[in-house]
Amino acid sequence: MAQIVSSHEQPIYLRIRRKIEERIDRGEYPAGSVLPSENELADEFGTTRLTVRNAMDALVERGCIRRVQGKGAFVSSHNISRTSVPQGGFRKVAEALGMEPSVRLLASGRRKAGAYYGWLFGIPEDDLLYSLRRLNSLDGQPVALENTLIPLSLLPTIEDVDIQVFSLYETYELLGHKVARVQEKLDVLALTAREAGLLHVDAGDVAMVSEGVSYDISGNAIEYARNISRADFAGYTFKF
Amino acid sequence: MTETFDIPPRDKAAEGILWLIQSEGLAAGDRLPAERILCERLGVSRTALRGAIAQLTSAHVLESRVGSGTYVCAPKPLSVFQSAGAFSAAVRDAGLVPSARVLSQGFLPAGEALAAKLGVEVGATVLELRRLRMADGVPVAIETTYVNSEICPGIESHDFAVESLYEVLKQKYGISIAHSIERISITRVNEWESEILGVEEGEPAFYERGQEWTEQMEPVEFFKSVTLPAHFRFASDEVWDTGAAEVSDAWLRS
Numbered sequence: 001m002a003q004i005v006s007s008h009e010q011p012i013y014l015r016i017r018r019k020i021e022e023r024i025d026r027g028e029y030p031a032g033s034v035l036p037s038e039n040e041l042a043d044e045f046g047t048t049r050l051t052v053r054n055a056m057d058a059l060v061e062r063g064c065i066r067r068v069q070g071k072g073a074f075v076s077s078h079n080i081s082r083t084s085v086p087q088g089g090f091r092k093v094a095e096a097l098g099m100e101p102s103v104r105l106l107a108s109g110r111r112k113a114g115a116y117y118g119w120l121f122g123i124p125e126d127d128l129l130y131s132l133r134r135l136n137s138l139d140g141q142p143v144a145l146e147n148t149l150i151p152l153s154l155l156p157t158i159e160d161v162d163i164q165v166f167s168l169y170e171t172y173e174l175l176g177h178k179v180a181r182v183q184e185k186l187d188v189l190a191l192t193a194r195e196a197g198l199l200h201v202d203a204g205d206v207a208m209v210s211e212g213v214s215y216d217i218s219g220n221a222i223e224y225a226r227n228i229s230r231a232d233f234a235g236y237t238f239k240f
Numbered sequence: 241m242t243e244t245f246d247i248p249p250r251d252k253a254a255e256g257i258l259w260l261i262q263s264e265g266l267a268a269g270d271r272l273p274a275e276r277i278l279c280e281r282l283g284v285s286r287t288a289l290r291g292a293i294a295q296l297t298s299a300h301v302l303e304s305r306v307g308s309g310t311y312v313c314a315p316k317p318l319s320v321f322q323s324a325g326a327f328s329a330a331v332r333d334a335g336l337v338p339s340a341r342v343l344s345q346g347f348l349p350a351g352e353a354l355a356a357k358l359g360v361e362v363g364a365t366v367l368e369l370r371r372l373r374m375a376d377g378v379p380v381a382i383e384t385t386y387v388n389s390e391i392c393p394g395i396e397s398h399d400f401a402v403e404s405l406y407e408v409l410k411q412k413y414g415i416s417i418a419h420s421i422e423r424i425s426i427t428r429v430n431e432w433e434s435e436i437l438g439v440e441e442g443e444p445a446f447y448e449r450g451q452e453w454t455e456q457m458e459p460v461e462f463f464k465s466v467t468l469p470a471h472f473r474f475a476s477d478e479v480w481d482t483g484a485a486e487v488s489d490a491w492l493r494s
Contacts (some may be wrong), residue, residue: 183478186473186474215484218485
């Protein structure tokens with residue numbers, strides 16, 4: 001009885017906020033999914049779009065929801081901690097530089113692991129990998145090419161998450177394989193004509209290459225990534 | 241549903257070669273099988289194979305010797321940041337013999353930037369030590385170190401061609417490095433460096449800068465180095481979660 005009274009006394013935007021939270025908690029709106037639009041929610045609750053927006057604002061601030069221009073509002077995971085983002089993670093680096101990061105998906109698809117990546121991931125060579133090629137830009141200027149391979153046997157639903165919204169590391173965490181260890185090695189090489197073209201520099205210019213394997217807490221290799229960064233934006237900082 | 245694609249021929253060839261090296265335990269100086277045999281074995285065309293060899297040569301995995309074929313490169317010393325290994329340790333771990341030549345050694349008055357890095361007054365005396373680091377006698381890096389000599393008087397009497405700076409600091413002065421920050425970027429070797437390192441001027445190289453402190457955050461040294469990527473690698477093995485299971489370093493060291 002007391003509950004009903006109190007809910008009547010609450011402003012409508014607070015009731016909507018609680019409803020959305022409940023639905024996220026119950027998994028009705030699963031982590032990584034897009035919420036119904038503000039208009040749809042307004043219709044459902046018999047209120048205005050502005051009130052729904054007001055209800056969601058605090059959830060955005062708390063990091064429960066992420067709004068993306070032109071795409072809607074997405075459910076984050078409650079347990080994504082800011083500190084779990086890699087030191088050198090692209091978005092993190094952009095943030096530190098005060099620049100606007102953007103990620104363009106150049107290609108994605110599935111391929112067989114083959115003998116070499118089968119060995120690297122510890123999976124049969126006929127298992128499938130999800131392959132992504134992305135171009136990272138800062139303030140619209142291309143700075144790095146990233147090729148990523150992810151074993152689908154470990155992360156079978158990886159393709160359902162919108163990687164324009166969530167970083168891959170956040171996505172692994174959403175799917176229960178939070179990164180616990182990262183091995184990385186650096187190299188320097190001259191860019192091919194194709195790579196140079198995508199990065200808006202000259203063929204033969206040097207770039208820094210970082211190859212990395214990420215592991216979950218059980219020691220499963222969940223990602224192999226090869227990042228080619230323009231020399232003027234390449235730099236790795238290590239601290240202890 | 242995502243499309244499934246066939247592995248592009250050049251990637252297939254490159255992965256095939258990497259797997260050959262891994263599975264057959266090919267070592268430094270081993271020659272790759274002849275093109276015709278490799279093409280058959282990996283199921284790729286000559287064009288794809290040549291593209292892959294060029295890619296792996298540029299990545300310092302293979303080297304082509306004119307007139308005699310393609311060989312597996314010598315294992316590169318790997319400096320894993322978290323194991324805080326000095327240059328010599330990384331070289332020894334790769335089964336090579338480390339050595340050094342002192343290019344110059346002397347005192348200089350600290351300028352503003354250096355004084356700030358070493359936590360000394362402007363004009364304070366700083367030891368500058370410039371060394372060529374080698375692996376099996378092959379030049380790998382030029383390292384310039386600036387040491388706050390106020391905390392280690394008499395350090396200049398040591399011969400850093402044979403002695404380790406860290407060992408001397410630790411054994412004689414009781415100074416141990418507890419904190420460090422390093423930044424690695426890219427440079428091209430200048431004329432002077434190219435002569436010392438025996439490479440062409442303009443050759444790309446790693447440029448490393450670092451600062452080190454004691455447990456009490458007292459600055460000990462500032463260093464910079466120019467390192468040839470054909471002979472050395474920087475790496476990191478970072479555990480983010482202390483509960484993480486042990487993993488092999490086979491890939492990291494490959």
